[in-house]
Amino acid sequence: MMGFDLAALLGLFGLTSAFALVGLVLAGWMCWRIAAKAGLPGWTGAGTILLTVTGIGSLVSLILLWVFAFMRWPRDGEPVRGAAASAPAGTTPGAPAALPPPPKALADRRGWTLAGAGVTLAFDDGRPSYRLTGEGTGAPDELVVADPSVGRPHARLLTAAGRIGLEDLGSPAGTFIDGARLLPSHGPRDITAVRSLKLGNVELALSRT
Amino acid sequence: MITVIGWLIGLGTFVLLAILIVHVLLSLLLIVPSWRILERAGFSGLLSLFHLVPVVGPFVVMAILAFSDWPNGEGKRVRP
Numbered sequence: 001m002m003g004f005d006l007a008a009l010l011g012l013f014g015l016t017s018a019f020a021l022v023g024l025v026l027a028g029w030m031c032w033r034i035a036a037k038a039g040l041p042g043w044t045g046a047g048t049i050l051l052t053v054t055g056i057g058s059l060v061s062l063i064l065l066w067v068f069a070f071m072r073w074p075r076d077g078e079p080v081r082g083a084a085a086s087a088p089a090g091t092t093p094g095a096p097a098a099l100p101p102p103p104k105a106l107a108d109r110r111g112w113t114l115a116g117a118g119v120t121l122a123f124d125d126g127r128p129s130y131r132l133t134g135e136g137t138g139a140p141d142e143l144v145v146a147d148p149s150v151g152r153p154h155a156r157l158l159t160a161a162g163r164i165g166l167e168d169l170g171s172p173a174g175t176f177i178d179g180a181r182l183l184p185s186h187g188p189r190d191i192t193a194v195r196s197l198k199l200g201n202v203e204l205a206l207s208r209t
Numbered sequence: 210m211i212t213v214i215g216w217l218i219g220l221g222t223f224v225l226l227a228i229l230i231v232h233v234l235l236s237l238l239l240i241v242p243s244w245r246i247l248e249r250a251g252f253s254g255l256l257s258l259f260h261l262v263p264v265v266g267p268f269v270v271m272a273i274l275a276f277s278d279w280p281n282g283e284g285k286r287v288r289p
Contacts, residue, residue, distance in 0.1 A: 026268065030275035037250070037274070037283040062238060069242030073249070075284055180282040181251055 024049065039074030112164060114197065116204040119145050124209075125159035131169075132157060132199060149173040149200025158188050164206075166191045173200030236260045243270050251280025 028046040035045030048065070052058045111124035121143045123130055130143050134150030143157065151171030158165035167188040168175040175182045176198035177191055191197070197204045243257035252273065259269040 023268070027271060030268075030271040033275040034246075034271065037279055039284055065239070066242045069245040069249075075282060181280050183281065 024053065035068075037075070038068070039076075111209040112159075113207050113209045114143070114204045115207070117145075117147070117202045119202070119204070121145070121204075122209055123157070123159070125162070125164075128159060130157040130159070131155075134200075145199055145202050145204070147200060147202045150202060151200070154199050155182075156188070163190060163192045165189060166194075166197070171200065175199055232263065233261070236266075239267060239270075246274065249281065250274060251282075252277070 028049040031045030031049050032042035033045070036042040048061050048068075051061050051064075111122055114121040114123075123143060127141050130141050131139070131153040132143050132145060132150070132155045133153040134145060134147055135152045136142050136144040142153075145154070151169065151173065153169050154171040155169055155175045156167045158167065165188040166175065166177065166182065168182045168184050168186070170184045177189060177194050178196050179198075182189060191206065195206055197206055239260040240257045243260060244254035247256050247270075248254045256273055257270060259266040259273075262269065
């Protein structure tokens with residue numbers, strides 16, 4: 001009887017240890033991926049989980065989780081460098097920020113076309129900025145994408161010397177660049193090399209005319 | 210005898226309630242940072258409530274973050 005109890009106890013410990021080991025490896029792998037997705041080295045995530053098996057215990061891991069949640073992630077990109085700083089003197093705060101000039105002057109003076117979902121919008125760098133909106137008011141700088149999911153206004157297009165930028169204006173349905181969400185906090189982003197935009201539910205392809 | 214049984218049932222209920230409260234409080238320590246991480250990744254913060262599920266809850270939250278495409282972008286800058 002005693003031997004049976006001991007065997008059962010050891011079996012329980014073995015099973016528990018096996019589950020703990022599987023859980024530890026799984027958690028370490030997932031935390032590696034999560035850290036990498038945030039732009040951090042993957043080993044920082046896995047290392048945080050491995051700390052729980054050391055004498056330090058899980059308290060440090062919990063603290064690191066809070067730090068991770070509220071720290072700045074490398075993934076959080078910065079706005080186009082100098083976009084706000086290079087705004088022409090005398091412009092009012094909140095006015096469209098101009099894109100900085102390219103390293104070399106580009107001779108390409110072709111315009112741009114946004115096309116998709118039955119909409120074709122042509123524009124060039126004759127204006128420093130355009131507003132993408134779901135409903136037009138007749139303003140010359142408007143590019144109208146008539147769709148309920150497109151905000152009024154939705155986003156701002158910035159043009160400068162062959163380059164083009166995009167800034168989300170807080171639209172509820174969101175703005176996406178090649179599938180990645182653009183938030184208002186990201187500021188204007190250079191989309192010169194981007195081929196696919198999404199305003200709300202409307203997919204638009206960006207190309208040179 | 211009935212009094213003793215009633216007393217034991219009452220004690221058991223109290224212990225269960227205490228365990229539940231402690232579990233919720235400990236889960237909150239995970240829910241709050243997870244909520245922010247999920248929202249920064251582009252998911253709903255409500256998914257962090259999976260932490261309330263004992264044992265497997267934290268694994269579910271980690272799996273969502275680890276194996277789903279983050280709507281707000283991953284790893285590299287959104288800017289091309």
